[in-house]
Amino acid sequence: MRRCLPGSLARRRLPSRSLTTSTAQTSWRIAVQNKNASVNALVYVAPDDAGTISEAVKDNICTKNMPTTCSSAMLRDFTSPFDATVVQLLNDSGATIIGKTNCDEFGMGSLNIHSVHGPVVNPYQHPASAMEWHVRERRSAGGSSGGSAAAVAAGMCDVALATDTGGSVRLPASYCGVVGLKPSYGLISRWGVVSFADSLDCVGIIGKNVASTSRVFDVLSKFDERDPTAARSSTREKAQELSSEQMAEGLSCSRDLTDLHIGIPQEYFPASLDSSIVSPFRRVVHALKTRGATVLPVSLPSTRYALSAYYVIASAEASSNLARYDGVQYGLHGTYALTADAFDNYFLQSQRLRQCIRDDFMRVFRVPNPLAESPARNEAGVHVLLHPSAVCTAPHLDEQDGLDAYTQDVLTVPASLAGLPALSVPIMAGAEGDGWPLGVSIVGQWGCEKMVLAVGAAIEDVELKRESLA
Amino acid sequence: MLARSRTPSLRTHHRLYSTGLTNTVRTFEKGNRWPGWEVVIGIEVHAQIKSRKKLFSHAWTPNLGSTPNSCVSPYDAAFPGTLPRLNPACISLALRTAIALRSDIQHRSAFDRKHYFYSDLPAGYQITQHYHPIARGGHIFLPQSDVSVRIEQIQLEQDTGKSMFDPRRRLLSIDLNRAGMGLMEIVSKPDLRSPEQAGEYVRTLQAVLRTIGASDGNMEQGSLRCDVNVSVNRPGQPPGTRCEIKNLNSVRFMIAAIGSEVYRQIAMLDTGTSVPQETRGFNEDTGETFTLRSKEGAPDYRYMPDPNLPPLFLTSGLISSVQEDMPALPDEIRERLVSHGLTQNEIDVLMAVDSGHEVGFDGRQGRGAVTYFEALLTNDRSSKTVINWIIHELLGQLALRKKVFRENPISLEQMGGLIDMVQSGLVTGSSGKLLLRHMLDNPSPAASTELARRLGLLATREDGLLEQLCVQAIANMPEEADAVRRGVPNVINKLLGRVMKSSKGTTNPQSVRKMLEKLLSPS
Structure with a gap:
């Protein structure tokens, strides 16, 4: 099968009338019309458009005027009676929500192939390819927010909302060559976001560039009393204060990075990391040094436990959260980790490992932890960490044998377990690779989004300069 | 962190007992119902918290007559994307309890998810505090049994929905009105020794919960439900294997179920069979318990800390503010009423009014009979007069109209005014009673003096008019008048009756008697 066929459901839901309206055919609508059949990024397209900024919303975020299927047959006909807080905030900001984006079922997956709407096909095409775009190489857009990343990459919208539990924003952003932000846990309301694993779930933002991602983050980062895990205003202010204290030292402008200390975590270069990713990464590090940044190697020794801890916690919470859909039918065929006999050895052990991973991060950061009772200062610490976003470029969709979805998350889950902000920014591929998009991730202290985004903008600037030179 | 290794509270009952952590009141009942056997009982009470809103949602809690599924928010129905939001009123009421x-209030408690799958539990889990309850320990004194019963713990949890099966239509209906209401599970230690003690325990607890407004505690309406653990053993031997009897919905049935269960266990042990640990139900028709599930069949609830609800931290400030707002307990009220000079009988009547529901929803101080009585003890009103008006007139007339005290339309000002008018002779006692009935039948905000005036019930106090009526009576009854003048006793009452009749009861008998005596005096 050469062409990706969107699920029959998805096609049924695309109102044909909207595709033929000629009066105000904005660029995003043309992109949807021309590309969505091939990319399968949008599973529902809104019939009207009025706003200036076009935004798409992942299909596991509730909207009262559009279906919310979570890419699951279980919610095939579900429309929520309410808008998620983030949808309300977007609407209030004057954005046009153009539709709902494809994803892995309930956000569980790393390739966006587990969807009742069919897989998302990465819209990227290598510039040297002689093939027509519609018959381009079929590669994954990443998951679980593949639809959101692909929609932005294909120009169907300016920004897309997504969710990130263990890398679901950063991985597709990296594979599709767009910017993806997973904010600090608790900054953006989860009210109306269908739970996968509540202690890890974050609403994330995927944008064309750092500036548009940052603008939407500012719109969404608000305290919401409907989310019991939302960070209080006082905590936000404290984080802001601690972060800007350190920001003042440098980062005032992306050209001059004097006083910026960047840590390169040694554990983030596993054997599975594609060698062709290392040299572009080195090039970026070098460019940042040239602009004055101090780059230091750091160690996060508990990283090797992250994937195991993540999968125990995420699947335990998921089995609980999914009970409402199928519990009566399937009963206790849920997570082994929660059974009375296994609870201590698996669930509690994973919680302990999660704390070790958190402690690792807290040891290396210069900015004190705003969530700690008495935040300790670490003058020798780094402002942010920098590492490749993914171990490889977008995997081929039709050769799934070699794909191990679990290991796709190895570089992204530590920040999720620690609840830290992480931003994936696209970088240019090196000559030795396959030429597909790559991303680097910037991880910062809790609440240091401004700092993380500023470093992201610096890297974006480095890449722009290089592109214009090339 | 979840202390998973802890054995669930009830399983520790017998262990605690056998290790000698017992208090001094634990004497076994020495009746001859079960000669040679001792009975050990522990009770788990589930009391619905009397809040207007549910434990984790802003849906209203249902009334008795609420239409099914009319008090349900998307959260209560476990809609995707919803999250819990703790209702602070439920916390305050649990703290009052x-x-x-x-009980020892825990500064840190936490919520767990307990998973099981039933159609009236829409999320597939119940949020409960099994492992980190809001309070541990405590005790309650049972005056009749003269026993202090220890409390194991008090925990908050969600109620489930209700499912009703219609066998005729083979249709299972689900009503989610109750789903998500706040419950307090109050677990006793196995300190009870007879079915009657168990009954007194539940009744005493009911009275406490009602007085502090924490729960309506109504077993028939399901706002209080009991699970009972029963075991028997030979004196001097360790406690026997317990069976849990679930879902008992009246004190009477609970007493019957315990009795029947004791006989069943003794019969088994007498024939050399051991009692298997199991969960049992009670058949109200046969009066016998029956197996629901064996210990092996006990489900693994896969408890998990709720990832949405952070631990509940209670500051000392919050606890002391709850303490300050705490309504008086039954014993304290009793003591106060004794100091007002009421008899035990009067106190019993007053405190039993509307089953002691003095406090409104969310702990708001209500207008119960005790509050009403005490609020009337101003203006030099004597407590005797006030209690007589309340018990004999107001409660009597309300009962006659099949109304409960909560429906009493007579305000404190109106009642006070009425009592004062009678005391000062402004209206007669009989007019006062008439006025009270009128106010019950025609509720009005008007002052009682105004109502008395409108109804022409004000006593004829003007001496001129009174004299005129008396002169008239004397003229109409010359023989009787002569007899009075001659000093024949009691004849004056005939004249008095005549005056009362002609004034249609608006005259004060004492004033009339004085006037007649003055007019008929030999001087």
Whole structure:
């Protein structure tokens, strides 16, 4: 099968009338019309458009005027009676929500192939390819927010909302060559976001560039009393204060990075990391040094436990959260980790490992932890960490044998377990690779989004300069 | 962190007992019902918290007559994307309960998810505090049994929905009105020794919960439900294997179920069979218990800390503010009423009014009979007069109209005014009673003096008019008047009756008697 066929459901839901309206055919609508059949990024397209900024919303975020299927047959006909807080905030900001984006079922997956709407096909095409775009190489857009990343990459919208539990924003952003932000846990309301694993779930933002991602983050980062895990205003202010204290030292402008200390975590270069990713990464590090940044190697020794801890916690919470859909039918065929006999050895052990991973991060950061009772200062610490976003470029969709979805998350889950902000920014591929998009991730202290985004903008600037030179 | 290794509270009952952590009141009942056997009982009470809103959602809690599924928010129905939001009123009421039971309030408690799958539990889990309850320990004194019963713990949890099966239509209906209402699970230690003690325990607890407004505690309406653990053993031997009897919905049935269960266990042990640990139900028709599930069949609830609800931290400030707002406990009220000079009988009547529901929803101080009585003890009104008006007139007339005290339309000002008018002779006692009935039948905000005036019930106090009526009576009854003048006793009452009749009861008998005596005096 050469062409990706969107699920029959998805096609049924695309109102044909909207595709033929000629009066105000904005660029995003043309992109949807021309590309969505091939990319399968949008599973529902809104019939009207009025706003200036076009935004798409992942299909596991509730909207009262559009279906919310979570890419699951279980919610095939579900429309929520309410808008998620983030949808309300977007609407209030004057954005046009153009539709709902494809994803892995309930956000569980790393390739966006587990969807009742069919897989998302990465819209990227290598510039040297002689093939027509519609018959381009079929590669994954990443998951679980593949639809959101692909929609932005294909120009169907300016920004897309997504969710990130263990890398679901950063991985597709990296594979599709767009910017993806997973904010600090608790900054953006989860009210109306269908739970996968509540202690890890974050609403994330995927944008064309750092500036548009940052603008939407500012719109969404608000305290919401409907989310019991939302960070209080006082905590936000404290984080802001601690972060800007350190920001003042440098980062005032992306050209001059004097006083910026960047840590390169040694554990983030596993054997599975594609060698062709290392040299572009080195090039970026070098460019940042040239602009004055101090780059230091750091160690996060508990990283090797992250994937195991993540999968125990995420699947335990998921089995609980999914009970409402199928519990009566399937009963206790849920997570082994929660059974009375296994609870201590698996669930509690994973919680302990999660704390070790958190402690690792807290040891290396210069900015004190705003969530700690008495935040300790670490003058020798780094402002942010920098590492490749993914171990490889977008995997081929039709050769799934070699794909191990679990290991796709190895570089992204530590920040999720620690609840830290992480931003994936696209970088240019090196000559030795396959030429597909790559991303680097910037991880910062809790609440240091401004700092993380500023470093992201610096890297974006480095890449722009290089592109214009090339 | 979840202390998973802890054995669930009830399983520790017998262990605690056998290790000698017992208090001094634990004497076994020495009746001859079960000669040679001792009975050990522990009770788990589930009391619905009397809040207007549910434990984790802003849906209204249902009334008795609420239409099914009319008090349900998307959260209660477990809609995707919803999250819990703790209702602070439920916390305050649980704290009142903990204070009343002298339980040790935990500054940190936490919520767990308990998973099981039933159609009236829409999320597939119940949020409960099994492992980290809001309060531990405590005790409650049972005056009749003269026993102090220890409390194991008090925990908050969600109620489930209700499912009703219609066998005729083979249709299972689900009503989610109750789903998500706040419950307090109050777990006793196995300190009870007879079915009657168990009954007194539940009734005493009911009275406490009602007085502090924490729960309506109504077993028939399901706002209080009991699970009972029963075991028997030979004196001097360790406690026997317990069976849990679930879902008992009246004190009477609970007493019957315990009795029947004791006989069943003794019969088994007498024939050399051991009692298997199991969960049992009670058949109200046969009066016998029956197996629901064996210990092996006990489900693994896969408890998990709720990832949405952070631990509940209670500051000392919050606890002391709850303490300050705490309504008086039944014993304290009793003591106060004794100091007002009421008899035990009067106190019993007053405190039993509307089953002691003095406090409104969310702990708001209500207008119960005790509050009403005490608020009337101003203006030099004597407590005797006030209690007589309340018990004999107001409660009597309300009962006659099949109304409960809560429906009493007579305000404190109106009632006070009425009592004062009678005391000062402005209206007669009989007019006062008439006025009270009128106010019950025609509720009005008007002052009682105004109502008395409108109804022409004000006593004829003007001496001129009174004299005129008396002169008239004397003229109409010359023989009787002569007899009075001659000093024949009691004849004056005939004249008095005549005056009362002609004034249609608006005259004060004492004033009339004085006037007649003056007019008929030999001088």
